[in-house]
Amino acid sequence: MPFIFILIFFTATNAERVVGANSSLETAQGAKSAAVGMAALPVLDDLPSLAKNPLQLAELDKLSLALTHVAYFEETTYNGAVMAVPLRNAGTLGFAASRFAAGDIPYIKEGDPLPEGDNYNTLNISDWIFTSAWGKSFGKWNLALSLHLLKRELDQSGWGFRSDVAAGYEFSKGFMLAGIVEGWTSSAAKWESGHFEYSSPEAYAAFRFTEPFPYFYGKLNLYWQSAGILHSESEKDTRAWKNPIDWFLTSNAGLEFETNLAFSLRAGLVKIDDANSLTLGAGLKPVSWLGADYAFQMHNELSNAHRISIIAHF
Numbered sequence: 001m002p003f004i005f006i007l008i009f010f011t012a013t014n015a016e017r018v019v020g021a022n023s024s025l026e027t028a029q030g031a032k033s034a035a036v037g038m039a040a041l042p043v044l045d046d047l048p049s050l051a052k053n054p055l056q057l058a059e060l061d062k063l064s065l066a067l068t069h070v071a072y073f074e075e076t077t078y079n080g081a082v083m084a085v086p087l088r089n090a091g092t093l094g095f096a097a098s099r100f101a102a103g104d105i106p107y108i109k110e111g112d113p114l115p116e117g118d119n120y121n122t123l124n125i126s127d128w129i130f131t132s133a134w135g136k137s138f139g140k141w142n143l144a145l146s147l148h149l150l151k152r153e154l155d156q157s158g159w160g161f162r163s164d165v166a167a168g169y170e171f172s173k174g175f176m177l178a179g180i181v182e183g184w185t186s187s188a189a190k191w192e193s194g195h196f197e198y199s200s201p202e203a204y205a206a207f208r209f210t211e212p213f214p215y216f217y218g219k220l221n222l223y224w225q226s227a228g229i230l231h232s233e234s235e236k237d238t239r240a241w242k243n244p245i246d247w248f249l250t251s252n253a254g255l256e257f258e259t260n261l262a263f264s265l266r267a268g269l270v271k272i273d274d275a276n277s278l279t280l281g282a283g284l285k286p287v288s289w290l291g292a293d294y295a296f297q298m299h300n301e302l303s304n305a306h307r308i309s310i311i312a313h314f
Helices: 002-013 031-035 054-059 244-249
Strands: 064-071 077-086 092-107 121-138 141-153 157-172 175-182 187-191 196-199 202-213 218-225 252-259 263-269 278-287 290-297 305-313
Touching (some): 031 263, 031 278, 031 290, 031 305, 054 121, 054 157
Antiparallel strands (some): 064 077, 077 092, 092 121, 157 187, 187 196, 218 252, 252 263, 278 290, 290 305
16 A cells, blocks of 8 residues: 555656656446447446446356447547456456557658658557456445556557455436546556656546336336546646536436347537537347447547447356
8 A cells, every 4th residue: 555655656756747648547448338429437348338337247247248430530440359257256357458559640750841742751650558457336335446558659659557445326217326536546647758647536426316117027227427626638627626517418328228128329528518429339138148338429520430349157
């Protein structure tokens, strides 16, 4: 424990605060969470999003494997694999490895003239994310911890880390309230040049509400996850205690109709006040131990994103 505080002190006193340290961890990797407006924290059984929601391990009691693939604009892709291992009465461990990469990106070195035609330099970038997590249920309380390591390869390489802590409380079978503090030890990165970067902690709140619809052979799930509570995530000051309405309007929300017939339909908004942030998706569970999810995400400026996830329980 003293080592952690020494590391925090060293990082805070020798680093420049930036928003982008370990930024590849900021998006929901799983297709199920992505389809409901990126509201990852209140969603259960979306193992590919373990890095955003370690809380789901608390109620997972089967050996599970998951794969996910995301196709972004141009040649940018994300691929990940996750494994969860139950420890009986000691909770569940989760391990994840993923790679976010883009290739053939044109660039011009500072001071060089503009190239003619297609005679330009290109570079490739990649982020490797390695996550280990633990979750356990304590009656109506669920608790989880996670640690992430990030290896970033740009014009130089760098290593980063972040640790998160999350908790959830189930008031009833139909309502759950949850919260997470991301980077509670701060989020740091160090480059080959010796340059340090760090981001201070951020907190999010979320809830899930479920209403059965037996006449329609299913149930409706409502998911909501707040914008950052401690810092503003846009040019305007959207912190909850400064502008609570703007804070709410920049949060994530989604709906899922989960049928008794092995499929689900989903929709959401990455920002409630932005219709162009629409997400859509569907899930299929042909057998009790295997499921597949798909998500479509609109983008204001870049191409639309497509996600596919597969989850197996043994």
